[in-house]
Structures are given as C-alpha cells and as structure tokens.
Amino acid sequence: MIVYSCHGAAKEVTGSCHLVRCGGRSVLIDCGLFQGGHELEQANAGPFGFDPAGIDALLLTHAHLDHCGRIPRLVREGFRGRILATAATRELARVVLVDAAGLQEEEARRQQRIGRRRDEAPAEPLYTLDDAFHAFEFFDDDVRYGEPVAVAEGIGARFLDAGHILGSASILLELDDGGTRRSVLFSGDLGSPGRPILRDPLPAPEADYVVMETTYGDRRHRSLPDSVAELHQAVRETVGRHGNVIVPTFALERAQEVLYHLHRGMLDGAIPPHVQVFLDSPMAISATEIFRRHPECFDQALLDELHRGDPFAMPGLHMTRETAESMAINGVEGGAVILAGSGMCNGGRIRHHLKHNLWRERSSVVFVGYAAEGTLARRIIDGADNVRIFNEDIRVRAQVWTINGFSAHADQQALLDWLGPQQRRKVFLVHGEYERGLQAMAQCLAQRGIATHMPGMHEPILLD
Numbered sequence: 001m002i003v004y005s006c007h008g009a010a011k012e013v014t015g016s017c018h019l020v021r022c023g024g025r026s027v028l029i030d031c032g033l034f035q036g037g038h039e040l041e042q043a044n045a046g047p048f049g050f051d052p053a054g055i056d057a058l059l060l061t062h063a064h065l066d067h068c069g070r071i072p073r074l075v076r077e078g079f080r081g082r083i084l085a086t087a088a089t090r091e092l093a094r095v096v097l098v099d100a101a102g103l104q105e106e107e108a109r110r111q112q113r114i115g116r117r118r119d120e121a122p123a124e125p126l127y128t129l130d131d132a133f134h135a136f137e138f139f140d141d142d143v144r145y146g147e148p149v150a151v152a153e154g155i156g157a158r159f160l161d162a163g164h165i166l167g168s169a170s171i172l173l174e175l176d177d178g179g180t181r182r183s184v185l186f187s188g189d190l191g192s193p194g195r196p197i198l199r200d201p202l203p204a205p206e207a208d209y210v211v212m213e214t215t216y217g218d219r220r221h222r223s224l225p226d227s228v229a230e231l232h233q234a235v236r237e238t239v240g241r242h243g244n245v246i247v248p249t250f251a252l253e254r255a256q257e258v259l260y261h262l263h264r265g266m267l268d269g270a271i272p273p274h275v276q277v278f279l280d281s282p283m284a285i286s287a288t289e290i291f292r293r294h295p296e297c298f299d300q301a302l303l304d305e306l307h308r309g310d311p312f313a314m315p316g317l318h319m320t321r322e323t324a325e326s327m328a329i330n331g332v333e334g335g336a337v338i339l340a341g342s343g344m345c346n347g348g349r350i351r352h353h354l355k356h357n358l359w360r361e362r363s364s365v366v367f368v369g370y371a372a373e374g375t376l377a378r379r380i381i382d383g384a385d386n387v388r389i390f391n392e393d394i395r396v397r398a399q400v401w402t403i404n405g406f407s408a409h410a411d412q413q414a415l416l417d418w419l420g421p422q423q424r425r426k427v428f429l430v431h432g433e434y435e436r437g438l439q440a441m442a443q444c445l446a447q448r449g450i451a452t453h454m455p456g457m458h459e460p461i462l463l464d
C-alpha cells in the first residue's frame with residue numbers, strides 16, 4: 001500500500017510537512033514551522049500526526065524555516081532516520097535553525113519572566129540550541145541534483161532544481177511496495193524563471209502524482225527588469241540628495257540578490273560607484289558566505305561573470321557582523337545603502353536604521369519583499385504618518401518605495417508552465433491561502449482537465 005498524507009501547509013502556506021508510506025517504510029518530505037500569528041504558532045507544539053520514531057528518512061527541499069523549522073523537535077521526539085538534502089541546503093539550514101533555536105530560547109525566557117509574575121508553570125522553548133545541534137548529526141551525505149538516491153527499501157528519490165533559493169529542490173519519489181509502482185513529485189517551493197544567480201526551475205518530469213505549491217497561484221508578478229530599474233532609480237535619487245537608502249530584507253536569497261543588482265548597477269553605471277553598502281545582518285552575512293561556496297548552484301550567466309570578481313561584493317561593501325559595527329552606521333548621514341533584517345521590520349537591526357532615517361526627508365525606505373498584515377513594514381507601506389519604534393513616535397518623512405518584482409516564488413503562469421500539459425492521476429495543491437492561490441490554481445487546472453485535490457491536515461490518501 002502506498003499512502004500520502006499532509007501534516008503542514010494543508011490549505012495554508014506554512015508548516016510544510018508531507019509523509020509517504022510505502023510497504024513498511026515511511027519518508028517525510030520537509031518538516032517546517034508554522035508561521036504568522038499566535039494561533040498558527042501554537043500548532044508547532046501540537047501533534048505531528050505520525051510517530052517521529054517510525055520515520056526512515058527526511059528529504060528536505062530547501063532551508064526556509066517553513067520547510068525545516070520543526071526538524072529539531074522531530075529529532076527530540078524520536079526521529080532517528082537520515083536527513084537528505086543538497087549541500088547548500090544543509091549549510092543554510094544550519095544557519096536558519098541555530099537562529100530559530102536562539103529566538104525560541106529568548107521567547108521562552110520572556111514568557112518565563114511574565115509567568116513568574118503570574119505564578120504559572122515555566123514556559124518551555126519549542127526546542128533549544130542543543131536540540132538544533134543534535135539534529136545536524138542526522139544529515140547524511142549531500143545529495144547532488146539529478147542523481148538517483150536510494151532512500152529506503154522500495155523508495156528512490158531524485159532532487160531537481162527548483163530555482164527558489166540556493167540549494168532548493170523539487171523531489172521525485174519512485175515508490176515500489178512489491179506490487180504497485182508509483183511516482184510522486186513534490187514541487188517544493190518553485191522560483192520564478194529568468195532570475196539571476198540560480199538556474200530556472202526544471203520543468204516537472206513524468207509522475208503519477210504531483211504535490212504542488214500555490215503561494216502565488218492567483219497572481220502575476222511584475223517583470224524583474226522593471227523592478228531592478230526601480231531599485232537603481234531609488235538609490236540614484238536618494239544618494240543624489242545625500243540621503244540613505246534603507247532596505248529591509250530577508251537574509252536568504254533576497255539579500256544576495258539585492259547585493260547582486262547593486263553590484264551590477266555600479267558596473268553598468270546605473271548607480272554611482274562611490275555608494276557605500278552595508279550588509280547589517282549576521283545571518284545574511286553567513287548566508288552570503290555559503291552562496292560563495294556553492295557555485296554549483298549558479299546559472300550559466302553568473303558562472304560566465306565570475307571572472308569579473310565576486311558577484312556579491314563591491315568596493316564600498318561593509319559586512320557588519322558585530323553589534324558595535326552596526327551601531328557605528330547610525331553616524332552615516334547620507335550616501336549609503338543599508339540592508340538589514342527582518343524583512344517585515346517586526347524585529348532585528350532594521351528597526352534601528354528606520355529610527356534614524358524614517359524622519360529624514362532625504363532618506364528612502366525600499367521594500368523588496370512581502371509584508372504581512374500587522375507588521376511595521378506593512379504600516380509604512382500603507383502610508384502611516386507616524387510609527388512607533390522602541391517606544392518612540394517617529395514621523396515618516398522618508399520616501400517609501402515598494403518594489404514588487406523580486407519574488408522568490410513562481411507566479412500563476414510560471415506554476416502552470418512548470419507543471420506542463422501532461423495528464424497526471426492527480427495533482428495535490430498545498431502551500432497556499434485557501435481563498436487565493438489554492439482556489440485559483442484548482443480552477444486553472446480544472447479548465448485544463450487535470451484532477452486536483454486539496455489535502456486536509458493529517459488526511460490519509462491512498463495512491464492506488
């Protein structure tokens with residue numbers, strides 16, 4: 001019997017976790033964190049819907065927290081199998097999980113302080129740094145794109161380029177339970193074609209079943225060249241009037257992509273060569289070092305450019321890992337581009353830079369990523385006159401740019417192109433908002449005569 005079940009990202013975006021049972025073996029694809037709001041985050045401590053000790057292997061599509069963020073908990077609760085991933089994913093996941101564990105411990109300490117005052121039982125972190133380090137011991141030999149991997153008896157896999165972030169993969173499972181043979185393709189998160197740095201996603205190969213993400217199943221992205229031109233214009237104009245450009249950015253992929261576009265802008269004369277660039281995020285700095293170590297993930301255009309020098313560095317680049325270095329940036333009154341996290345401005349060093357620049361007419365804030373409802377980024381984007389940062393009311397006088405074309409996710413057309421016109425037994429739609437990406441994609445595929453299903457949480461589905 002071959003059975004598939006979804007244990008996260010079922011009719012929602014985050015928490016990706018899929019289980020396939022074949023014969024007596026069990027394989028997980030991803031084990032991610034639920035993110036976005038208190039209620040969802042409660043689910044991280046809830047039941048997995050399977051016994052972690054009974055899993056033979058975990059195949060990891062990529063290092064984003066919503067795909068790897070529950071791994072330390074999985075190990076703490078008995079998982080003893082192998083974790084299989086590409087080398088870049090393994091290295092990035094280490095950075096991401098150490099950071100996440102640190103935040104979990106910090107949050108638990110905060111809750112404990114509140115709890116003591118209320119005489120409540122002490123709060124426990126979802127997992128500790130020790131749990132995260134222990135989990136890394138289960139990573140097996142690195143997987144290479146395209147090469148067959150023997151996962152367990154009757155289960156083989158191939159990791160295929162997904163073009164989403166460094167090391168990201170779609171995973172094709174070949175299953176044989178001693179009588180029935182089935183193939184299941186997990187899209188992972190899919191990137192947009194035509195972006196720099198990474199190769200495009202590999203079109204979906206033949207497979208009986210496909211489990212597909214639908215994050216932007218209802219949308220079309222702006223073209224990338226327009227967005228890059230807008231970024232260059234924002235820098236040119238702001239630096240021209242002696243202001244600073246503040247770029248709230250995610251540490252993985254987006255930060256490196258922005259560095260790449262700034263570097264290209266300088267080489268091509270689209271922005272002045274004397275601009276100082278600060279990468280003010282320890283996690284983004286670590287991620288950038290990992291990028292440099294993995295040219296096997298680069299597309300041909302970037303490989304051809306490598307002789308021109310480091311694609312993620314320019315003469316005026318400062319990587320500020322230490323807190324003291326970060327604070328020194330407060331003294332820079334103009335002529336600088338400052339990249340810092342978090343991307344949605346709800347934490348991290350970006351809040352200091354906003355405090356020092358939002359009230360200044362000469363400066364700019366450039367948003368290059370998604371900003372959820374309720375975040376500081378969203379309030380600024382929506383045109384707030386004042387925002388509160390570190391208990392201070394700050395006037396918003398800086399110019400605000402919202403540039404939408406840098407998405408790391410395929411849009412509707414790119415998802416359809418990836419899937420292709422082939423008939424499948426069924427396409428399972430996951431990793432999308434029900435009212436948006438999921439329903440829109442279900443309609444698109446219905447028009448093409450392709451049968452779909454949106455799995456419910458923990459729902460067992462027989463792949464007969």
Ligand SMILES: [Zn+2]
Binds near residue numbers: 062064164189
């Ligand atoms: Zn992702």
Ligand SMILES: [Zn+2]
Binds near residue numbers: 016431
């Ligand atoms: Zn995701």
